Amino acid sequence: xxxxxxxxxxxxxxxxxxxxxxxxxxxxxxxxxxxxxxxxxxxxxxxxxxxxxxxxxxxxxxxxxxxxxxxxxxxxxxxxxxxxxxxxxxxxxxxxxxxxxxxxxxxxxxxxxxxxxxxxxxxxxxxxxxxxxxxxxxxxxxxxxxxxxxxxxxxxxxxxxxxxxxxxxxxxxxxxxxxxxxxxxxxxxxxxxxxxxxxxxxxxxxxxxxxxxxxxxxxxxxxxxxxxxxxxxxxxxxxxxxxxxxxxxxxxxxxxxxxxxxxxxxxxxxxxxxxxxxxxxxxxxxxxxxxxxxxxxxxxxxxxxx
Amino acid sequence: xxxxxxxxxxxxxxxxxxxxxxxxxxxxxxxxxxxxxxxxxxxxxxxxxxxxxxxxxxxxxxxxxxxxxxxxxxxxxxxxxxxxxxxxxxxxxxxxxxxxxxxxxxxxxxxxxxxxxxxxxxxxxxxxxxxxxxxxxxxxxxxxxxxxxxxxxxxxxxxxxxxxxxxxxxxxxxxxxxxxxxxxxxxxxxxxxxxxxxxxxxxxxxxxxxxxxxxxxxxxxxxxxxxxxxxxxxxxxxxxxxxxxxxxxxxxxxxxxxxxxxxxxxxxxxxxxxxxxxxxxxxxxxxxxxxxxxxxxxxxxxxxxxxxxxxxxxxxxxxxxxxxxxxxxxxxxxxxxxxxxxxxxxxxxxxxxxxxxxxxxxxxxxxxxxxxxxxxxxxxxxxxxxxxxxxxxxxxxxxxxxxxxxxxxxxxxxxxxxxxxxxxxxxxxxxxxxxxxxxxxxxxxxxxxxxxxxxxxxxxxxxxxxxxxxxxxxxxxxxxxxxxxxxxxxxxxxxxxxxxxxxxxxxxxxxx
Numbered sequence: 001x002x003x004x005x006x007x008x009x010x011x012x013x014x015x016x017x018x019x020x021x022x023x024x025x026x027x028x029x030x031x032x033x034x035x036x037x038x039x040x041x042x043x044x045x046x047x048x049x050x051x052x053x054x055x056x057x058x059x060x061x062x063x064x065x066x067x068x069x070x071x072x073x074x075x076x077x078x079x080x081x082x083x084x085x086x087x088x089x090x091x092x093x094x095x096x097x098x099x100x101x102x103x104x105x106x107x108x109x110x111x112x113x114x115x116x117x118x119x120x121x122x123x124x125x126x127x128x129x130x131x132x133x134x135x136x137x138x139x140x141x142x143x144x145x146x147x148x149x150x151x152x153x154x155x156x157x158x159x160x161x162x163x164x165x166x167x168x169x170x171x172x173x174x175x176x177x178x179x180x181x182x183x184x185x186x187x188x189x190x191x192x193x194x195x196x197x198x199x200x201x202x203x204x205x206x207x208x209x210x211x212x213x214x215x216x217x218x219x220x221x222x223x224x225x226x227x228x229x230x231x232x233x234x235x236x237x238x239x240x241x242x243x244x245x246x247x248x249x250x251x252x253x254x255x256x257x258x259x260x261x262x263x264x265x266x267x268x269x270x271x272x273x274x275x276x277x278x279x280x281x282x283x284x285x286x287x288x289x290x291x292x293x294x295x296x297x298x299x300x301x302x303x304x305x306x
Numbered sequence: 307x308x309x310x311x312x313x314x315x316x317x318x319x320x321x322x323x324x325x326x327x328x329x330x331x332x333x334x335x336x337x338x339x340x341x342x343x344x345x346x347x348x349x350x351x352x353x354x355x356x357x358x359x360x361x362x363x364x365x366x367x368x369x370x371x372x373x374x375x376x377x378x379x380x381x382x383x384x385x386x387x388x389x390x391x392x393x394x395x396x397x398x399x400x401x402x403x404x405x406x407x408x409x410x411x412x413x414x415x416x417x418x419x420x421x422x423x424x425x426x427x428x429x430x431x432x433x434x435x436x437x438x439x440x441x442x443x444x445x446x447x448x449x450x451x452x453x454x455x456x457x458x459x460x461x462x463x464x465x466x467x468x469x470x471x472x473x474x475x476x477x478x479x480x481x482x483x484x485x486x487x488x489x490x491x492x493x494x495x496x497x498x499x500x501x502x503x504x505x506x507x508x509x510x511x512x513x514x515x516x517x518x519x520x521x522x523x524x525x526x527x528x529x530x531x532x533x534x535x536x537x538x539x540x541x542x543x544x545x546x547x548x549x550x551x552x553x554x555x556x557x558x559x560x561x562x563x564x565x566x567x568x569x570x571x572x573x574x575x576x577x578x579x580x581x582x583x584x585x586x587x588x589x590x591x592x593x594x595x596x597x598x599x600x601x602x603x604x605x606x607x608x609x610x611x612x613x614x615x616x617x618x619x620x621x622x623x624x625x626x627x628x629x630x631x632x633x634x635x636x637x638x639x640x641x642x643x644x645x646x647x648x649x650x651x652x653x654x655x656x657x658x659x660x661x662x663x664x665x666x667x668x669x670x671x672x673x674x675x676x677x678x679x680x681x682x683x684x685x686x687x688x689x690x691x692x693x694x695x696x697x698x699x700x701x702x703x704x705x706x707x708x709x710x711x712x713x714x715x716x717x718x719x720x721x722x723x724x725x726x727x728x729x730x731x732x733x734x735x736x737x738x739x740x741x742x743x744x745x746x747x748x749x750x751x752x753x754x755x756x757x758x759x760x761x762x763x764x765x766x767x768x769x770x771x772x773x774x775x776x777x778x779x780x781x782x783x784x785x786x787x788x789x790x791x792x793x794x795x796x797x798x799x800x801x802x803x804x805x806x807x808x809x810x811x812x813x814x815x816x817x818x
Contacts, residue, residue, distance in 0.1 A: 013764060016764055040406075042745075042746050052735075052738075055412060056421065059417075059418070066432075139701075140702075140705075141703060143629075143702040167703060301779040
């Protein structure tokens with residue numbers, strides 16, 4: 001069956017086609033100019049939701065990576081201080097060996113005692129190490145000077161004004177890492193202030209033993225410092241392990257984020273080859289439609305009636 | 307028997323019929339581009355025969371009517387389709403206009419700003435005594451609030467636009483219904499109401515225009531007048547020769563938005579909830595349903611964020627300008643947040659009907675418009691160290707409370723989506739993504755609907771045009787046909803005239 005095709009209808013349908021081709025052309029140009037496959041929210045909501053999901057994960061992981069950086073920075077500060085503490089204890093042990101050696105004169109012992117006292121001051125300074133204005137061995141009371149020297153006692157003693165709080169940072173929903181060692185734990189050891197595990201007390205005891213030429217007391221202090229040195233070494237190793245763990249997690253998160261970004265880009269970015277081909281096709285279709293409209297409107301029977 | 311004089315009358319009737327038919331063709335050609343014009347045709351009927359004995363002789367031709375070629379069923383279908391297309395297009399434009407406010411490009415956008423806020427809290431946890439990092443948290447919170455408010459106000463603006471559009475559509479609708487009623491009167495007063503073709507076409511064009519503005523049902527009365535009601539059948543807009551005027555007035559029940567009524571005589575009926583199609587129905591759907599739903603979700607997210615962050619901050623300890631530990635400080639404040647003094651059970655949380663009790667299903671929080679009323683607590687803006695990083699007093703380096711706040715970002719059960727004061731969703735980012743997805747899906751839906759409706763309309767217009775449209779080729783062919791008929795009638799008259807002249811000459815010679 002044939003259908004009447006009046007002139008008005010030709011133009012209406014052709015113009016609708018032309019309008020759609022131009023709209024599609026405009027969208028393809030927008031894709032190419034923005035580089036995005038779906039520049040508008042309504043273009044592909046499921047793709048947008050996927051991209052949003054990836055972005056949320058990337059953002060959270062980026063925070064964890066930043067936390068890991070901070071954690072490593074704080075752990076490194078503690079680690080550096082601990083290395084100095086170790087070095088000081090090593091010096092103390094060397095001085096103790098000198099003091100215990102046979103034939104050491106009283107004058108020599110006084111000289112050694114002075115060096116030991118100086119190292120004690122160094123240790124107190126290390127206990128009061130500040131990073132970005134925070135006392136890293138004050139527990140969570142990080143604005144308070146943790147170790148205060150008391151020279152009025154014999155031997156000299158220290159007071160710890162920090163607390164035993166441990167600060168942590170979150171590196172993933174299930175992983176957090178302690179970023180400090182409280183000063184009392186580190187310097188006073190498990191038996192507390194003034195005990196055999198107190199490095200500051202044992203240093204003071206060593207100095208006093210040297211001054212008073214008390215070999216037995218010197219030997220005791222020496223032995224205690226050896227034990228303390230081993231404990232500090234364990235703490236240093238523990239910090240190193242924490243740093244390694246944080247670095248490994250950081251690398252894993254960085255790699256994971258790279259994968260997520262790649263996934264996100266594959267959804268989000270326009271396929272230039274496809275888009276350019278599509279633009280060419282739409283260009284041809286637009287020209288063909290324009291040409292068709294022009295030709296359709298050129299002729300009717302009136303043109304042939306003389 | 308027929309004589310020469312009657313033959314002249316036959317020839318004259320042919321001339322007149324051809325002339326009238328060509329006049330109709332001229333009318334068609336003149337209206338080739340007139341919307342809703344129906345091609346017309348002169349209906350020629352042979353005149354009654356004259357009896358001469360047993361023989362009947364024809365007496366020529368008369369144009370008995372001019373008929374328009376139209377399919378009324380198709381016309382009414384097209385009106386409905388135009389109404390649906392107009393509605394879909396309006397809905398698409400309305401949602402598309404606000405969709406950009408929900409776009410997240412990684413720099414701006416709700417999820418990005420929420421993420422930036424929690425990221426700043428997380429960074430503060432790395433150095434909880436840093437005043438600079440505390441100030442960063444305040445800045446990030448303010449940016450986040452601005453992003454929420456910007457999205458919310460974009461939607462509010464679209465609601466206002468839709469409301470204003472409703473107000474401007476009503477007078478246009480009234481003009482059209484009055485014109486249709488007047489044409490109804492004109493058509494019904496014709497001897498044959500079905501033959502006032504141009505008035506019928508004009509009425510159809512006006513009805514199509516009316517359908518684009520408001521959803522309607524059209525039926526035809528026996529006198530060929532249109533009976534037009536709202537698409538839900540709620541109220542008559544045109545009944546024969548009378549039209550019922552529509553009016554729009556602010557309504558307290560609609561938050562001073564416009565309610566629409568139709569006056570039938572002295573009775574005014576509120577039809578706000580009974581208009582579905584056309585631009586008017588679509589703008590009402592946008593204003594009352596689609597756009598407010600986005601605002602509701604935004605309010606729930608923002609209100610829940612306020613509640614969660616305030617709970618954590620109030621439980622922890624920050625330090626004031628003197629360095630003293632301070633607890634119980636809400637992070638966010640505003641007219642929508644309970645700030646009773648002394649603090650009550652709901653202190654620091656989004657206002658409930660009864661703030662003396664904690665929020666619950668029986669005492670639901672009022673999230674409506676909370677976005678516009680929240681701000682970072684001015685005390686915290688002045689002294690950012692009041693941000694409670696610590697769980698215990700006098701522990702400036704304690705970051706455990708800051709970590710709790712930062713962990714809200716990935717926590718479950720954060721957003722209260724059913725207004726019972728209890729978080730029941732996934733993390734904030736998933737709720738925001740869900741909202742963005744809703745906006746995108748609806749934009750896509752209305753885009754598809756608009757395109758589909760456009761296709762349907764185009765198909766119906768093609769059908770209508772194939773029935774009623776003017777085809778210039780056809781008109782040209784018929785013009786030739788009637789031109790030839792006219793010429794033949796003229797030749798016939800000329801021949802009869804010559805015969806009469808010859809007869810007269812012969813008779814004169816015989817008499818003379």
